[in-house]
Amino acid sequence: MKHLHHFLAPAGVVLLLFGLVSYALTLRFDPWTAIHLIGGALLIAASISLNLTGFRRTVVERGTREHAQAVTGAVLFGAILVTANVLAARHPWRYDATENKIHTLTDKTKALLTHLQVPVQLVAFLEAGDPMRKDLEDLLSRYAALSSQLTWRFVDAEKEPQIADQMGVRRQGVVVARAGATTAQASPDGQEPLTEGAITNAILKVTRPGPKVIYELTGHGEPDLEDVRDAAGLGLLSEALRAENFDVRPLLLSAKPTVPEDAALVLVAGPRKPLLVHEREELRAYLARGGRLLVLLDPALDAGLGDLLSDYRIRVDDDMIVDQQEIPFLGARLGLDPIIEEFLPHPVTRAFKERIVLLQARSVDVALKGGLPGAEAHALAETSAAAWAERSYREMLATGRVARDPEDRQGPISVAAAASIEPSPQGAPGGSAPPRKGEGSRLVVVGDSDFLLNGNLDAYFNREFCLNAVEWLAGRDELIAEGPRGLRPSRLDMTETDFRTLFRLGVLLLPESLLILGLGIRWRRRSL
Numbered sequence: 024m025k026h027l028h029h030f031l032a033p034a035g036v037v038l039l040l041f042g043l044v045s046y047a048l049t050l051r052f053d054p055w056t057a058i059h060l061i062g063g064a065l066l067i068a069a070s071i072s073l074n075l076t077g078f079r080r081t082v083v084e085r086g087t088r089e090h091a092q093a094v095t096g097a098v099l100f101g102a103i104l105v106t107a108n109v110l111a112a113r114h115p116w117r118y119d120a121t122e123n124k125i126h127t128l129t130d131k132t133k134a135l136l137t138h139l140q141v142p143v144q145l146v147a148f149l150e151a152g153d154p155m156r157k158d159l160e161d162l163l164s165r166y167a168a169l170s171s172q173l174t175w176r177f178v179d180a181e182k183e184p185q186i187a188d189q190m191g192v193r194r195q196g197v198v199v200a201r202a203g204a205t206t207a208q209a210s211p212d213g214q215e216p217l218t219e220g221a222i223t224n225a226i227l228k229v230t231r232p233g234p235k236v237i238y239e240l241t242g243h244g245e246p247d248l249e250d251v252r253d254a255a256g257l258g259l260l261s262e263a264l265r266a267e268n269f270d271v272r273p274l275l276l277s278a279k280p281t282v283p284e285d286a287a288l289v290l291v292a293g294p295r296k297p298l299l300v301h302e303r304e305e306l307r308a309y310l311a312r313g314g315r316l317l318v319l320l321d322p323a324l325d326a327g328l329g330d331l332l333s334d335y336r337i338r339v340d341d342d343m344i345v346d347q348q349e350i351p352f353l354g355a356r357l358g359l360d361p362i363i364e365e366f367l368p369h370p371v372t373r374a375f376k377e378r379i380v381l382l383q384a385r386s387v388d389v390a391l392k393g394g395l396p397g398a399e400a401h402a403l404a405e406t407s408a409a410a411w412a413e414r415s416y417r418e419m420l421a422t423g424r425v426a427r428d429p430e431d432r433q434g435p436i437s438v439a440a441a442a443s444i445e446p447s448p449q450g451a452p453g454g455s456a457p458p459r460k461g462e463g464s465r466l467v468v469v470g471d472s473d474f475l476l477n478g479n480l481d482a483y484f485n486r487e488f489c490l491n492a493v494e495w496l497a498g499r500d501e502l503i504a505e506g507p508r509g510l511r512p513s514r515l516d517m518t519e520t521d522f523r524t525l526f527r528l529g530v531l532l533l534p535e536s537l538l539i540l541g542l543g544i545r546w547r548r549r550s551l
Contacts, residue, residue: 027070027073031066031067031069031070031073032066032067032070032071034063034066035062035063035064035065035066035067035068035069035070036063036067037063038059038060038062038063038066039059039060039063039064039067040063041059042056042057042058042059042060042063043060043101043105045059046060046105047105047108047109128165128166128169128219129219129223130374131223131502131503132166132169132219132223133169134501134502135223135226135227135230135501135502136166136169136170136172136173136226137169137170138501139170139172139173139226139230140172140230141172141202141203141230142172142173142174142202143170143172143173143174143200143201143202143226143229143230144173144174144175144176144200144201144202145163145166145173145174145175145176145198145199145200145201145222145225145226146175146176146177146178146186146190146198146199146201147159147163147175147176147177147178147197147198148177148178148179148180148187148192148194148195148196148197148198148199149177149179149195149196150179150180150181150195151177151179153195153196155196155217156177159198159217160177162217162219162222163175163198163222166222173226180192180194180195181195190206190208191206191208192208196210196211196217197209197210197211198217198221198222198225199225200222200225200226200228200229201229202229202230203229205228205229206229207224207225207226207228207229208225209221209222209224209225220266224266224267224268227267227268227502228268231268234265234268234269234270235268235269235270235287235497236269236270236271236272236283236285236286236287237264237269237270237271237272237286237287237288237289237290237493237497238272238273238274238282238283238286238288238289238290239257239271239272239273239274239289239290239291239292240274240276240289240290240291240292240294240298240302241273241274241275242275242276242277243294243295243296243297243298243326244293244294244295244296245257245291245292245293245294245295246292246293246472246476248261248271248273249261250477251477252477253477254476254477254478254479255476255477255478256476256477257292257475257476257477258477259477259480259481260475260476260477260480260486260489263480263486263489263490264490264493267490267493267494269287269493269497274286274289276301276302276305276306277299277301277302279305280305281305281308281309282305282306282308282309282314286309286314286315287315287496287497287498288314288315288316288317288465288493288496288497289306289309289314289315289316289317290317290319291306291316291317291318291319291320291326291328292317292319292472292475293319293320293321293324293472293473294320294324294326295324296326297325297326297327298326298327298328303327303328303330303331306328306331307331307334310331310335310464310466311464313446313462313463313464314464315464315465315466315496315497315498316465316466316467316496317466317467317492317493317496318332318466318467318468318469319468319469319471319472319475320339320385320387320468320469320470320471320472321383321384321385321470321471321472321473322341322342322343322383322384322385322416322470323341323343323416323417332466332468333390333393333394334394334395334398335394335395335398335400335442335443335444335464335466336389336390336391336392336393336394336398336399336400336442337387337388337389337390337400337440337442337466337468338387338388338389338390339385339386339387339388339468339470340385340386340388340412341385341414342385342386342412342413342414342416342431342432343359343383343384343385343412343413343416343419344359344361344381344383344384344385344386344406344410344411344412344413344436344438344470345358345359345361345410345411345412345413345416345419345425345427346358346361346362346406346407346409346410346411346434347409347425358425359382359383360380360381360382360383361380361381361384361406361407361410361438362378362379362380362483363378363379363380363381363404363405363406363438364378364407365404365405365406365407365435366403366404366405367401367402367403367404367405368401369401369403369441370495370500370503371403371441371467371491371492371495371503372403372404372491373503374491374503375484375487375488375491377483377484377487377488378483378484379404379474379482379483379484379485379488380474380479380482380483380485381438381470381471381473381474382471382473382474382479383471383473384438384469384470384471384474385412385438385470385471386412386432386436386437386438386470387402387437387438387439387440387468387469387470388402388437388440389401389402389437389440389442395444397444397445397463398442398443398444399442399443399444400440400441400442401440401441401442402437402439402440403437403439403440403441403467403492404437404438404439404488405434405435405436405437405438406434406435406436406438407434407435408433408434408435409434410434410435410436411427411431411432411433411434411436412431412432412434412436413425413427413428413431414428414430414431414432415428415430415431438469438470438471439467439468439469439470440467440468441465441466441467441468441492441495442465442466442467442468443463443464443465443466444463444464445462445463446462446463462498465495465496465498466496467492467495467496469492475489491503
């Protein structure tokens with residue numbers, strides 16, 4: 024017992040050290056950590072009390088003070104490391120060095136997670152040894168870091184089949200989003216791993232009240248809404264809209280008394296024949312009561328919607344866009360498929376920094392005056408300054424001669440426009456709350472419908488531009504953002520002159536410069 028204090032002090036230090044390590048790694052002051060810290064402090068205190076005289080003598084010695092300073096410095100350094108580790112764990116920060124920021128969640132996902140109002144759980148069905156598990160774990164961790172309402176976990180469907188049956192999962196590799204009793208599945212595409220877009224859409228489906236309904240006007244030669252095989256169908260667009268939690272249905276308005284009440288918006292996609300008077304009037308009445316309309320009009324085809332569009336300060340001209348500018352790396356083009364790179368400020372285009380391509384488009388202009396009271400119209404997209412609006416396009420198509428005439432309008436020319444009318448607060452019934460911004464009529468018009476057909480939907484960013492317009496029309500402005508990113512090949516295009524210059528610099532100039540420099544140094548040393 025005489026020398027017991029020689030054992031108690033080191034034992035107390037060991038307990039204190041491992042208590043601090045336990046807290047640093049778990050970030051929890053649990054009983055295990057508490058026992059180590061309190062026990063270590065008690066052992067050190069007991070060691071001092073058993074040898075109080077020796078402790079005082081040791082403290083006043085010079086060597087003790089020097090050792091104490093060294094120990095204090097080491098403790099402070101360790102405390103700094105522990106604090107930094109705790110702060111890093113509680114406030115993680117990461118930097119994405121990839122060019123396309125593929126390891127960073129898109130603005131659409133961030134907006135969705137920021138506005139989560141209900142708890143959402145993501146259940147990933149993957150076995151422990153699956154090679155995709157690490158990447159999926161990293162992706163789900165990024166989701167959880169943006170919202171305290173979202174949690175996630177892994178489940179092995181073979182080891183816990185009851186959970187898989189409960190959620191309707193029949194294979195590994197599926198992520199299920201669950202909010203309350205509502206579930207939605209995100210499945211991988213073949214052998215490809217799950218994408219951010221698939222998981223975000225699953226969250227969207229369980230957090231938004233039911234799918235919104237989009238009606239496509241039919242009966243005038245419009246493309247088939249369910250045809251995914253024919254290049255002239257709209258089936259791929261329908262699938263893209265359903266993936267965004269929309270229900271797409273046909274609407275034969277000529278046989279209906281009015282536009283259905285559950286319509287989130289009505290799509291008028293390239294009618295080949297004019298709409299009937301009844302249809303035009305019902306669309307006008309639908310817009311008047313806060314409806315939403317997406318109109319795609321091709322050149323040379325009069326749908327009879329000129330008066331309705333003019334109510335919203337939008338005018339479509341009888342012309343065809345010609346743009347024969349030569350694009351770098353693409354060469355000269357025919358000129359009837361303008362590549363659109365200029366997008367004007369608007370909620371539809373706020374996160375859109377890419378390009379779309381149209382096929383035989385017409386101009387869509389915005390009027391500064393006229394229209395219904397409160398109507399506001401904005402151009403969305405314009406051609407390049409080298410383009411023009413060809414008025415004699417019928418003759419041009421018949422003869423194959425493409426030339427700008429004096430009567431043709433010089434670019435840039437608007438090819439897409441959006442209009443809206445916000446409801447008046449004075450129009451609210453007595454005692455009811457005034458209407459909120461975004462609850463009024465909305466309209467988007469594009470001077471081409473072919474760019475959304477199956478054969479063209481994935482050309483450039485046609486799909487993304489259309490989905491942005493649909494989100495705005497449906498009142499889901501916060502979801503308008505760039506889509507999920509992916510890796511793309513990086514390439515360096517060099518001309519023959521560039522290769523010759525590189526050869527001269529790398530093979531000739533650099534070696535001969537080093538050789539001459541070496542000879543100069545050798546001569547200098549021999550001359551000393």
